[in-house]
Amino acid sequence: MDDLSAIVLAGGKGTRIAGLYPDIPKPMIPAAGRPFLHWVTEWLVRRGVSDVVLSLGHKAEVIEDWAARRNAELKGRARLACLRESRPLGTGGAVIACLDSCRDWVLVMNGDSLLDAGIGPLFHRVQEAGLDGAIIGVDVPDASRFGSLTVGGDGLLRGFAEKRPGAGLINGGVYIFRKSIFDGFQRNEVMSMESDIFPALLAASASIVVDVCTGSFLDIGTPESVVLADEFVNILF
Template identity: 45%
Template sequence: MTAVVLAGGQGTRIRSLFPDVPKPLIPVAGRPFLDWLTLYLAAAGLRSFVYSTGYKGSQIDDWCRGDAFPGCRRISVQEREALGTGGGLLNCLDEASDWILVANGDGVCMTGIDRLLALRLVPGVDGGLIGVHVPDTSAYGSLDSDDDGKLVRFREKQPGTGYVNSGIYLFRKAALMPLRRQGASSLERDLIPEMLAAGRNLQVVHCAQAPFIDIGTPEAMMRANDFVTTHLAHLAPC
């Protein structure tokens, strides 16, 4: 299994705070945020990592050459143009194995990953995603699944309780290969709806409220150190 980490965003909302580094390498609790995300995924058993890079991607390439993660394969794949979340994933398929865990490089949701990875053993399943329950989905949009947990669609933003997309996915590589194309695309708006239209079985792993951080805003950056110290610092070697 391969982890593909989407790390190509420009981080426009916080670029003025950290103008010289790509968003995933912003220092949090004394280490690049990408260290903490990789530590979390490695703790779940991942050993092969591919980082889809764009803005200032050469810095992530240099980071991959470091020796902070012995026993792990880490490489980066640079976008020639901005490809979005879907295009960034498709651009990494040649470096991926039969199953692919996909995560955003600027956030981490600390729930459900073991159950998500266990979907590889379920016959007829092509992948899935972690859904987190929130009291109000109006800021996110929500997930619509059937009684068997199969994803039906992404709902538009509307008030009310429900499950929202955590941004952590699992896909069978064979389900992604027919979608390969040139140019930008979105996982939520393009690739996943196309997989559902083709009859692919994508399961929702339903989870209660869970610790989550996304470092994409100045407000979130103010909380990031405390989040890492509370939830992730134990993963770092002494």
């Protein structure tokens, strides 16, 4: 996938779990003996992604030091580049800020979540169908913490529903985009992917297919989910 770059959003403070690991950013929380971000980058490398941009903010220097060691460990299989936010830009603003360092297609994912899904077939599907992008959705028994995706009968994304209890198809936090669809967005603006970027893209008639992941999913955003990380990683890898 020579025309694909990955942007990993790793700049958040992790407010809900800050008391557990106050001295490190959330993506560096240990899981199975390694920082969680190790497994995120390993997930990408094993799926053929060789160009990775880490979007950093809170305690960026901790991740920068780790990334230098990780690059040496990867021995050329992939390249990790670090890009610090000039100020907190939100998930959408962080993506826009990284685009100049990316190839023609961009895969976006969070530095604090993982799912059991492939990306190669989805990437080729998007390209061959002439779509603008894709989002991976995950079926969960309780969508109250995440909010749900609204999908049309054609399988394309229609929008995001408010958080509500009960089963639903949630945003898995992994996206594939044609980079050129972001040409109209301003750099250095605070934006959210769900509240700003996606609504603007859909209003402009962007075609974004929803791919449903039937595998497992973990977001280490709460103390309850952090304790599941070791087992999840050991099963996934």
